[in-house]
Amino acid sequence: MARNPERRTALLDAAIEVLGDEGARGLTFRAVDARAGVPTGTSSNYFTDRDQLLSQVADRIFVRMTPEPGSLATAFRPEPSRELVVELMRWLARRMAAERTCYLGLFELRLEATRRPELRTQLTKVLRADLDFNIRTHIESGMPGDADTVRLLYFALTGLLFDHFTVPGLHGDRDLDDLIETVVSRIVPEA
């Protein structure tokens, strides 16, 4: 296997673009090579098979979507409160919008996982690590609510953001910030 890490990352980022344009079924070594502008056959030097490519794409999506530790520490600095959770969720949604192709690519991968057990195992692992991290951070920082508060926020934000990205007109004149405030203020108890 080829080991140039920058090249591998560039191939994975190209794979995420292919996911966005063509869906999971269009994600082939050939399509990745073409999108990355490298000679046909390059991807097959970096990934043993399509399952390995898909798993590493999943990992790469989470790396790109996870905030820097420094920006997270800053975000959690104010006094814990329901209002701060609203601000954090709005900040998170803006991050997702900035990485829209990644966020939608994750949905493509999750649908593909219904057909590929190895990908399902990998996605379960990264999604659980992410959810556990969010639960731990919420509780350790003294935010109001418990583990199920965070789980419920995660469920609702998934539905809300998927609407926002795929059918943005569904909720009429309710914009994203308004919907996030509604969701958080009904799920998170007062401090």
Added chain:
Amino acid sequence: MARNPERRTALLDAAIEVLGDEGARGLTFRAVDARAGVPTGTSSNYFTDRDQLLSQVADRIFVRMTPEPGSLATAFRPEPSRELVVELMRWLARRMAAERTCYLGLFELRLEATRRPELRTQLTKVLRADLDFNIRTHIESGMPGDADTVRLLYFALTGLLFDHFTVPGLHGDRDLDDLIETVVSRIVPEA
């Protein structure tokens, strides 16, 4: 355009199976004909183009997922309460599980809608009709909560069911009935 309604429905149901197996990008006239076991060229007599096929698939998914009016009336017969909302959401989830291919096909279509404005318009229309119907039914039947209660239930159930269908091990030993009860009891106020 050919007009045999049973044949059209059979083609749309075959299209939903193709969506489940191949994703939206695999949904071609040729694939639908093959899946329906009809001569190649049949679908092109029923749908002017791929956009029309996709729109009619979206409509068909909602027809299959919508409960019969009779079963809905029965479901809403008991005294309105938070506990009844829990039971209704569990019943809804079992329906979605029974129509798993439809439910996941709707996600495939929503991702495809990010690339096809006509499909996005159609999906926005059917999803809004469905959400408006759910809000109206909830309020008219005297269930506790308001329009945003229903909107929030819809967001959270979307996230929860998408986990259940794509990464069923994500929430460990929390089964679907347990998670639904948690979601409803934290979103819906006591009667």
